[in-house]
Amino acid sequence: MNNYKLTIQYDGTNYAGWQMQNNAVTVQQKIIDAIEVIIKEKVNLIGSGRTDTGVHAWGQVANFRTEQELDIYKFRYSLNSILPHDIAVKKMEKVEESFHARFDAKSRSYIYIFSRGKSPFYQKYSYHYPPISKIDLTKMNKLSKVFIGEHDFTSFSKKNSEVEDKTCNVSEIWWRKGKDLSTFYITANRFLHGMVRAVIGTLLFAVEKDLDEKYLLEVLGQKNREEAKESVPAKGLFLFKVRY
Numbered sequence: 481m482n483n484y485k486l487t488i489q490y491d492g493t494n495y496a497g498w499q500m501q502n503n504a505v506t507v508q509q510k511i512i513d514a515i516e517v518i519i520k521e522k523v524n525l526i527g528s529g530r531t532d533t534g535v536h537a538w539g540q541v542a543n544f545r546t547e548q549e550l551d552i553y554k555f556r557y558s559l560n561s562i563l564p565h566d567i568a569v570k571k572m573e574k575v576e577e578s579f580h581a582r583f584d585a586k587s588r589s590y591i592y593i594f595s596r597g598k599s600p601f602y603q604k605y606s607y608h609y610p611p612i613s614k615i616d617l618t619k620m621n622k623l624s625k626v627f628i629g630e631h632d633f634t635s636f637s638k639k640n641s642e643v644e645d646k647t648c649n650v651s652e653i654w655w656r657k658g659k660d661l662s663t664f665y666i667t668a669n670r671f672l673h674g675m676v677r678a679v680i681g682t683l684l685f686a687v688e689k690d691l692d693e694k695y696l697l698e699v700l701g702q703k704n705r706e707e708a709k710e711s712v713p714a715k716g717l718f719l720f721k722v723r724y
Contacts, residue, residue, distance in 0.1 A: 481545045483579055484552075486511075487571035488540040493604055493715065494566060498531045498540065507531075507567060511542070514562040518555065519548055528581045528722040529588060532674060534714030536605065538591075541722045543581045550574075581722075587651065589721045590676045592664040592712065602661070607716035612662045615687055617655050623686055624653045626696040627666075627679065634703035636679050637672035646672060646703075665720075677711035685709040 488511070496504035500512075512525045528541040556572040563569070595606040596613050627650045634646040652667040664680055686695055699707045 481547060481577050482549055483543055483545045483575050483577045484550065485541065485543045485573050485575045485579060485581065486569050488537060488542060489568045489570055490537050490540065491566035491604070492531060492534050492536045496533045497535065498527050498529075498537075507537075507540075508542075510564060510567055511559075511569075514559055515544060517562060518558050519546055519550070521546065521548075526581045528585050529671065529719070530673070531717075531719050532677075532714055535717045535719065536715075537719040539721045540719050541581045541585070541724075543575065543579055545577070584724055585722050587667050587669055587723045588671060588719065589652075589665065589667040589723075590671070591718050591720045592676065592680055593716045593718070594662040594664075596660060596662070599660070604715060605718075606661060607713050609712075611688075612657070615655075615684075617657055620655045620683065620687055623683060623693060623696060624655065626693045626700075627653055631700055632703055633672050633675055633679075633700070635699050635705055635708045636675045636682070637705065638674040639705050643672060648672065648675070674711060676717060677714065678705075678708050681711045682709040684712070 490507050492507070494505065495507050498507045500506050500509045508525055508527060512523060515523050515525065523544045523546060525542050525544045531537055531540070552572050552574065556569050559569050593606040594609045594612045595602040596610055598608060630647060630649040632646050633648050637646055648668045648670050650666060650668040652665065654665050656663050666676060682696070682699060
């Protein structure tokens with residue numbers, strides 16, 4: 481059996497996330513449909529993880545297996561020709577048959593982009609949040625370090641999450657400011673449904689109310705989504721990189 485790994489970029493604006501769903505248009509389904517048109521057989525496309533409705537990806541990874549030996553260059557060209565303009569396969573490679581895009585991933589990184597001023601070019605891919613210019617990044621980076629290490633992130637996960645184990649190990653987290661855009665970055669071994677956007681929303685609230693690390697630790701300890709604050713909009717979030 482041949483196993484092929486895809487590195488994918490997509491604009492999530494028009495999709496109900498990555499994962500296939502009934503009565504909804506998803507990125508996974510679009511790619512599966514395109515693959516099956518080309519190779520004329522059913523495939524199981526395994527993603528490194530789900531992205532929510534409206535979330536984008538700079539480096540999603542997926543794999544599928546087939547009995548066919550594919551010409552990687554021609555297949556990727558054909559696949560991109562069929563896929564809609566907002567989904568692109570940036571890289572394709574043949575991997576070991578045992579490779580699994582989800583279970584073999586060591587870490588995932590997300591970025592979230594804020595824009596200070598109104599711009600038609602940033603509208604779909606950033607959260608227009610003028611107060612970001614007044615935030616003390618030194619304080620924000622210090623607060624964010626509360627999340628470093630292994631924690632139960634129940635307070636930052638959507639209530640309807642089907643995952644029982646809510647423990648995640650965050651290895652890197654930081655904020656940076658640019659002239660027009662500011663960026664939040666986080667890396668962990670895994671993420672829960674809605675976790676990144678809830679973490680960001682709660683950090684913004686903490687800075688706005690001049691709260692310290694104790695507040696964030698209390699929210700973590702409560703293990704209750706109602707204790708964390710409102711999530712930031714999906715459109716500023718990107719699955720940036722998956723490491724193996």
